[in-house]
Amino acid sequence: KNQVEQSPQSLIILEGKNCTLQCNYTVSPFSNLRWYKQDTGRGPVSLTIMTFSENTKSNGRYTATLDADTKQSSLHITASQLSDSASYICVVSWNYGGSQGNLIFGKGTKLSVKP
Amino acid sequence: NAGVTQTPKFQVLKTGQSMTLQCAQDMNHEYMSWYRQDPGMGLRLIHYSVGAGITDQGEVPNGYNVSRSTTEDFPLRLLSAAPSQTSVYFCASSWIPGGDTEAFFGQGTRLTVV
Numbered sequence A: 001k002n003q004v005e006q007s008p009q010s011l012i013i014l015e016g017k018n019c020t021l022q023c024n025y026t027v028s029p030f031s032n033l034r035w036y037k038q039d040t041g042r043g044p045v046s047l048t049i050m051t052f053s054e055n056t057k058s059n060g061r062y063t064a065t066l067d068a069d070t071k072q073s074s075l076h077i078t079a080s081q082l083s084d085s086a087s088y089i090c091v092v093s094w095n096y097g098g099s100q101g102n103l104i105f106g107k108g109t110k111l112s113v114k115p
Numbered sequence B: 001n002a003g004v005t006q007t008p009k010f011q012v013l014k015t016g017q018s019m020t021l022q023c024a025q026d027m028n029h030e031y032m033s034w035y036r037q038d039p040g041m042g043l044r045l046i047h048y049s050v051g052a053g054i055t056d057q058g059e060v061p062n063g064y065n066v067s068r069s070t071t072e073d074f075p076l077r078l079l080s081a082a083p084s085q086t087s088v089y090f091c092a093s094s095w096i097p098g099g100d101t102e103a104f105f106g107q108g109t110r111l112t113v114v
Helices: none
Strands: A004-005 A011-014 A019-025 A030-038 A045-051 A056-059 A064-068 A072-077 A086-096 A100-105 A109-114 B003-005 B009-014 B020-027 B031-037 B044-051 B055-057 B064-066 B076-078 B085-092 B109-113
Touching: A004 A086, A004 A109, A011 A019, A019 A030, A019 A086, A019 A109, A030 A064, A030 A072, A045 A056, A045 A064, A045 A072, A072 A086, A100 B044, B003 B085, B009 B020, B020 B031, B020 B085
Parallel strands: A011 A109, B009 B109
Antiparallel strands: A004 A019, A019 A072, A030 A045, A030 A086, A056 A064, A064 A072, A086 A100, A086 A109, B003 B020, B020 B076, B031 B044, B031 B085, B044 B055, B064 B076, B085 B109
């Protein structure tokens, strides 16, 4: 069964600290992996998209890594800010029906950054 | 650009009532979809459309109808609301389904069925 598992479920860190969020997936065939940020009461916003051949991709203080062999991804946040408090969702795209992709969503990691 | 616009933001329905959740995008995206987000669960696909006049079911389609008469609009209809449909609903659009292109989400509609 296609699944996306994220850990930890929740995380509290102090402002200025770094953190790493984990994502494991069992989606096949794999198309790409995305990380989204979802602020409370808002829709998800894309941070990164990585294809099979990409090992790392950065977006400002956010750096995502992908190991397609072990089917693992991580999202590293550097020098956290209060505005980083949000849920971070790992999403894997797979090819269904040959021509149409589909998105499998993880449950998210809820990050709280404290002053 | 407005991106993806959903209305209303909040709605309370009584069991058995019907309503339509509106979704409009101004990016000329072919692919649009509806998801529901429930506590402790990832977003789940309800219905999707790959272009005007073409719709298909996702993972949890029961109790919902959709239509796609124009590229811009993709309304979601609840036929007879049930408490199990209490959820936050998100509409999304992208150039192509699941491809290496960004999916844009609306702000969400929080629906409560009593």
